[in-house]
Amino acid sequence: MTETETFVYDVVVLGAGPVGENVADRTRAAGLSTAVVESELVGGECSYWACMPSKALLRPVIARADARRLPGLSQAVQGPLDASAVLARRDEYTSHWKDDGQLQWLDGIGADLYRGHGRLAGPRTVTVGGKVLTARQAVAVCTGSRALLPDLPGLDEVAPWTSREATSAKAAPGRLVVVGGGVVATEMATAWQALGSRVTLLVRGKGLLGRMEPFAGELVAEALTEAGVDVRTGTSVRAVSRQDGTVVVVTDGGERIEADEILFATGRAPRTDDIGLDTVGLEPGSWLTVDDSLRVTGTDWLYAVGDVNHRALLTHQGKYQARIAGAAIAARACGTPVPEADPWGAHAATADHAAVPQVVFTDPEAAAVGLSLADAERAGHRVRAVDVEFSSVAGAGLYADGYRGRARMVVDLEREILLGVTFVGPGVGELIHSATVAVVGRVPVDRLWHAVPSYPTLSEVWLRLLEAYRDN
Known part of the structure; x- marks a missing residue:
């Protein structure tokens, strides 16, 4: 013994x-x-199967998308991504899982x-x-x-992907079904579509990114569709099987979808x-x-x-x-x-009660901190949402031709402070910390007027938001 x-x-x-x-x-x-x-x-998970590998996969996708919006550069980046090089760089960022x-x-x-x-x-x-x-x-x-997998007939025999397999796969599957509408689902649909997969995104709810402001999911869904992803909302999976190597998905509407792999991004x-x-x-x-x-x-x-x-x-x-x-x-x-x-x-x-920042690294990016309008109203706050389009910001036009994006701040009318801020658009992930400081610090709106954004940057959206709040 x-x-x-x-x-x-x-x-x-x-x-x-x-x-x-x-x-x-x-x-x-x-x-x-x-x-x-x-x-x-x-x-842990972040280093080998989540944050680091997923963002390493996504960075070339986003960089190419940004370049394609710039005259003088767009023609040079019309070809496909070098998937093997992208995956090799991903492997470097995971230290080859050592x-x-x-x-x-x-x-x-x-x-x-x-x-x-x-x-x-x-x-x-x-x-x-x-x-x-x-x-x-x-x-x-x-x-x-x-990863939390659903209780579905046939799931055991399918060997489904979870976030781990999605971030560590050695090659792009020809056809990939992604089940879910949250962060993992949208990011992995973005990455693998760009790396050569034909992606079908099955979303049980009405839209994507349900914990953010509705317009965030709408803009991301539009961009995914334009990129070639088949986005299907209001669709649940009834059964799955693998037949001669092919994944067969049966939806609640009785539709049959075939794929090489299926990723479930349906919770933790x-x-x-x-x-x-x-x-x-x-x-x-x-x-x-x-x-x-x-x-x-x-x-x-x-x-x-x-x-x-x-x-x-x-x-x-x-x-x-x-x-x-x-x-x-x-x-x-x-x-x-x-x-x-x-x-x-x-x-x-x-x-982590009311000032949690998060960035979704899709194209466009979606970034938010604090409470959404719906969450603030449910919590009993008397609030007002102020929305502006990034097209009103000179820095957005310089960032990319045809820049599409939107910003919202949720103002507590009793205290005149911000309860939440959401940005959607290319490159907005780098804006979210300024919003986090404003929300955590409970900075009064009238003080934010004196935080002068540099011109011409995306940050000038803050001035447009304050103007919209003052004028309406």
């Missing part, structure tokens, strides 16, 4: 993605001994890595590969989320089903409820950071939460009180 080895740390982190890495970075910087447990690649560089970083901050599947085994205790790790201060669950589920939650009185497979310091409700030692708490399933928000959680763990370890309500402090993750 092998003797169990026991190791004691101040903090044990389950999961070595960007979220877990940031928790470990902050706790080590505070002088707390820290162990990190990872069953796959250090660097985590050597991330290992060096962990070693550099002085955190200990344990390879294997970590499970809770009671309060402050984690087991991994025959070893027992005990945490004096905290255990942080940073295990992320996985927490990776908490086999991490021992039952040993600490929590439900396996559940999202974990936390306070603003990211501590799991009803505990004084367990933290859930990133996707697992279901507050904002975005890498940058998870890293933000990790910085907060690491600071809170360190403060409590030193006996420093952490206030229950601390909206502007270092120990409270408040930005």
Whole structure:
């Protein structure tokens, strides 16, 4: 019988993605001994199967689209993309699915890595590969989320793509069916259509990007259609099968669609089903409820950071939460009180309540922060939406001939501050941080007049928005 080895740390982190890495970075910087447990690649979903590979696939697509809108350059970029070169660059950005560089970083901050599947085994205790790790201060669950597949007849035999296969595929399938209307669906439809696939996008709802302002999904749908994607809204999948290598999709209307691969981008589920939650009185497979310091409700030692708490399933928000959680763990370890309500402090993750920024890297890009008009009205705010077309901005015309895009700000009429901002158009992802600062900082509208945008840039849309608010 092998003797169990026991190791004691101040903090044990389950999961070595960007979220877990940031928790470990902050706790080590505070002088707390820290162990990190990872069953796959250090660097996590974002580095190998999500943010980095997807954006590496999309960047040449967007660059070519921008170039095609410029006289003097458009004729030079009319040919197809070099798919092999795009995929090779994608592979470089994933470090060819090797985590050597991330290992060096962990070693550099002085955190200990344990390879294997970590499970809770009671309060402050984690087991991994025959070893027992005990945490004096905290255990942080940073295990992320996985693709959620629907319960469909025939799905097991099809071997469907999820976001992982879509971002790591070695070649473009001839025909690709994408099921879903959110970020992953629209981005991957954009990428693979441009890389040579014939893409059919099946959307159960009325439009795309349902969590954003309606015009965002409308403009993205128009552009996808123009690019050659067959966008079908109000369409659900009833059954799938694979016959002689061909995927056969049957819709709820009885239509039969054939493809080489099918991607389901229909939601996420927490990776908490086999991490021992039952040993600490929590439900396996559940999202974990936390306070603003990211501590799991009803505990004084367990933290859930990133996707697992279901507050904002975005890498940058998870890293933000990790910085907060690491600071809170360190403060409590030193006996420093952490206030229950601390909206502007270092120990409270408040930005993921009403000021979450996000960019969808389609063509056009869609970027938003804060509340949409519908969300603001549902929350009971007295608001007004102000819309302008980017065609009114000189910088947009210089950016590209025939530039199409729209901006909206949602103004709280009681406090005269912004609750939300949405931009849709080529290149607008770089505008969203200015909107984030305005929303998070609760900058009064009359002060925004004195934030003068440079001319001629896309940022001048801020002046057009303020003028529209004043004049109507």
